[in-house]
Amino acid sequence: MGPSDNFAGPSTSVRLTGDRDLARRLPLFDVFSLLAVIGLSAAIALRRPDILALTTPFVVAVAAALALWHPIEGVVEIRADRTRIVEGEDVTILVDVTSSTGIGRVEIELEPSARLSAVGSLRAVTTVQPGSTATLAFTVRAGEWGVARINKLSVRVSDRFAMFGGEVDTRADTTVTIGLPEDRISASLEAERFRRIVGSHLSNDRGQGMEIADIRPFQSGDSTRNINWRISNRRQEPWVTLRHPDRSTVMVVIVDAHDGEDDDQRITQRRSVSAAMALSRGHLALHDRVGLLVVGHTVQWLPPKLGRNQLFQIADHLVAVSNAPEASRRMYRPPAVSTIPNNAIVVAVSPLRDPLMVALIAEIRSRGNPVSVLVPESNQPASSGGRLRVVNRSTAQARRLAAVEQKIGMQSLRERGVGIVSWSPEEPVVTVIDSIRQLRLAMARGRSW
């Protein structure tokens, strides 16, 4: 298998064999038959053999079509040459038509979903020779991120005389995952580059290692090799040095699949997903185990794991956020927070507008997990094109109440020891990830003293 980007996904097959809908008389047969009958009748009735000159081609065509007719037999297969692309990239949809008996004329038409736009025509006409395969290639361009598919595949077939045939419409299962431009999974996971940005991070656990975690009085069960002789001499009693173990950490990224109705909210959702993807990619590159919890209309949980396969799984779940039903109709069961490992570092990406999300973060913090929250700020509503936005009084009041609720939620989380980093629209993802790191380090120093 070559690079993951070129892996061809599942294909949809449509069998044309034995379909009665494809053995119908086409209008041309009826018209030719009518012309033949009228011509022959007129020639005989008027005793004008020269009229046969006008009608003979139609008689011969009808007779030949009837004599050479056979049921349409074939298979139409549709697939995409790539299943993962980013916004703005093109993907080729391949349609293979195979027939052992041959098909005189085949018309193929694709109807893609709204996230895919046509590059060139999405209709093609071809013929299939007996025992061969005709391949048609269509190009579509990825629009907004998400999961896109080919909604409908129309196949119209007819014999070589265009007198018998039919049409079949089917829905294709071919899907294409459209990621955000900065989330190129095929790019190498540059661990060193990410390390320079966020620095080496320490596991919450304590064990054999180089980094000092704590210094405390000697307790029963401590190893004598950990005695810190300098401090013990000063204090006149044995003290031990505890160190962080040299192993990777566990991180859980929580994404709030909040509403994506208007443009501003869709942009916020896009930024949330982009930040979650960047965090996941970076920590997987450092050989950390990364898990994902998507909270919205439904709950999606990916246990923490290592490796590139986990990155693909995370990317699939994050892209599916764009296809999620409206989060405003939240009726989800609260996720079982006990599934989050006790030693996991939790980073949530959420605008904290939903009290349910605030409660979830507070519950995770109460279990002892270090939690940081990245709050994507939205652009202030401004007049567009010189026009004032007319907002009625109740909407304005609702917005003010929501803003107050958000501030109360953020304050309550801060009091619980949750680090909150606001992310303005102009700030790049890399900078805000660094802010999270610095905040976590500051909080860790505060706890140790």
Add this chain to the structure above:
Amino acid sequence: MLTWHIDRLFRSGPLAALITFLIPMAMAILVSSQSDEENVLGILLVSAGVMFIGSLAGSTLTSGLGVVLFSLGTVVGETPVAITALAGIGLYVTLIIHDLSGSFHRAPRITSGVWRTAAITTLAVVVLSSVAFSAAYAVARLATWRSIVVPFGVAAIGFAAKLAADSHQANARQLTAKRQPESR
């Protein structure tokens, strides 16, 4: 290269539809020039217009009525047999292009095989029909055969058409019948 040019020219359905007006118009001028009757050209041009409207509307029946009208004008014009045969071939080609124009609307991509199949099929039909007409015309001009054939011919036409339709319907039902579960 020729296929590419033909493809570019015919890709648009309306362009192909325009051809279904130009061919009958050219034949109308040819038939009218060989005819001594008056107002034949008018009938033929009207029928060419009807065929063009049928192509634009995608109605094969309308184009078929245009063909009937054109044939009527040709018969009224009392043109030589060779010109009439040419008109018949032209009408057949016109309806074939009409059918192709329906497939070509919204400018699809067209492979060269489509043109090749249409050309070979049309050529085969034209050659066979020329041979068939020559034989039929020679037989029909025999006085003895004419008096025998007329009553049988009328009956045979209707019977043959019914047989053909029934045969196709039976074949289609048999060959597209759903298989029994045991046979899978």
